[in-house]
Amino acid sequence: MPEAVSRPTLEAVAARAGVSRATVSRVVNGGYGVREPLAERVRRAVAELGYVPNQAARSLVTRRHDAVAVVIAEPETRVFTDPFFALQLRGISKELTAHDNQLVLLLTEGRDDHARVARYLAGGHVDGALVFSLHLDDPLPGLIHDAGVPTVFGGRPGWRDRTGTPVYVDSDNRGGARTAVRHLVSLGRTRIAHLTGALDQTSAVDRLDGYRDATAEGAGAGGPGGTGDPALVVESDFTPAGGERAMRELLDRRPDVDAVFAANDLTALGALRVLRERGLRVPEDVAVVGFDDMLPLAEQSDPPLTTVRQDIERMGRLMARLLLHGTASPDGTASPDDAGPAADAPGPGLILPTTLIRRASA
Numbered sequence: 001m002p003e004a005v006s007r008p009t010l011e012a013v014a015a016r017a018g019v020s021r022a023t024v025s026r027v028v029n030g031g032y033g034v035r036e037p038l039a040e041r042v043r044r045a046v047a048e049l050g051y052v053p054n055q056a057a058r059s060l061v062t063r064r065h066d067a068v069a070v071v072i073a074e075p076e077t078r079v080f081t082d083p084f085f086a087l088q089l090r091g092i093s094k095e096l097t098a099h100d101n102q103l104v105l106l107l108t109e110g111r112d113d114h115a116r117v118a119r120y121l122a123g124g125h126v127d128g129a130l131v132f133s134l135h136l137d138d139p140l141p142g143l144i145h146d147a148g149v150p151t152v153f154g155g156r157p158g159w160r161d162r163t164g165t166p167v168y169v170d171s172d173n174r175g176g177a178r179t180a181v182r183h184l185v186s187l188g189r190t191r192i193a194h195l196t197g198a199l200d201q202t203s204a205v206d207r208l209d210g211y212r213d214a215t216a217e218g219a220g221a222g223g224p225g226g227t228g229d230p231a232l233v234v235e236s237d238f239t240p241a242g243g244e245r246a247m248r249e250l251l252d253r254r255p256d257v258d259a260v261f262a263a264n265d266l267t268a269l270g271a272l273r274v275l276r277e278r279g280l281r282v283p284e285d286v287a288v289v290g291f292d293d294m295l296p297l298a299e300q301s302d303p304p305l306t307t308v309r310q311d312i313e314r315m316g317r318l319m320a321r322l323l324l325h326g327t328a329s330p331d332g333t334a335s336p337d338d339a340g341p342a343a344d345a346p347g348p349g350l351i352l353p354t355t356l357i358r359r360a361s362a
Helices: 010-017 021-028 036-049 055-062 083-098 111-122 140-147 173-186 202-221 240-253 265-277 312-324
Strands: 067-072 102-107 128-132 151-154 167-171 192-195 259-262 287-292 306-309 349-352 355-357
Touching: 010 021, 010 036, 021 036, 067 083, 067 111, 067 312, 083 102, 083 312, 102 111, 111 140, 128 140, 128 312, 140 151, 151 312, 167 173, 167 202, 167 312, 173 192, 173 202, 173 259, 173 287, 173 306, 173 355, 192 202, 192 240, 192 265, 240 259, 240 265, 259 265, 265 287, 312 349
Parallel strands: 067 102, 067 128, 128 151, 151 167, 167 349, 192 259, 259 287, 287 306
Antiparallel strands: 306 355
């Protein structure tokens, strides 16, 4: 068996620096009250010896763990195949790394997982939680509230509960959907369909509402795109397979459709496959617009996808920033960078703008 390598101790650092153990502890734990010359001697001794503070002991002093739980309310098969989650996790990871914090990933697939996550959070292992992809009947908000950890949510909260005023970061889903449909109307399309996302999530509901806003505008003006035909709305689930199923159902219902607004890019990719199978040209026969602008998927689709861009990575960074800066509080005053306060949703929220990216599909 290889011999264990002994690690430098707090006492060794104190001896090297010629100070007391208590002085070393105050310096390495970020405390105050140590004169700068002594603090510099301690830092030099730490570097020379390669001393690494014991995190468990440090937590007892600072009452911080320098770790944040990222809770995604989706199964592993979804998280590791959907680029949305990779982009959001990258943004969160960058912000946590910049502040020397660790990311602890927790996934939920069923009731047993909810209980496991709640126990872990209540156990005092992390300083806070970032939670996203919640569904409307999800018990996680209440369980996390009971665990007593500061929390920032990704996405507009849509639940009615006892957890107080939630802090969240979201994109302008409703406004982005309106922009997508108005673009299709501007192309002269008159039978514009919508393939929704999973309607137990607020992002999908907001995009459906935005679609209805824009088609109602067209109907009121008596122009193209104005329709209230329920057959033009088909429920999907934010996945390519769901997009394929919904597109087939739509064409069976309304073979005369001339435009599709898909709730996300993955749904749009599924729709494009079915349109090719049916011998329909994009955009000549059916124009298609997605939502997300997930690169390189949107650029490399056939044809390249016109879509609504939301800055998914930045959403993750802002979630982490709100949590780390201690602004996850009920006053709703935090608004880092150029994000705006939420206009139509409860609680202190940041809403990021969206932009239409025009490519060949519409």
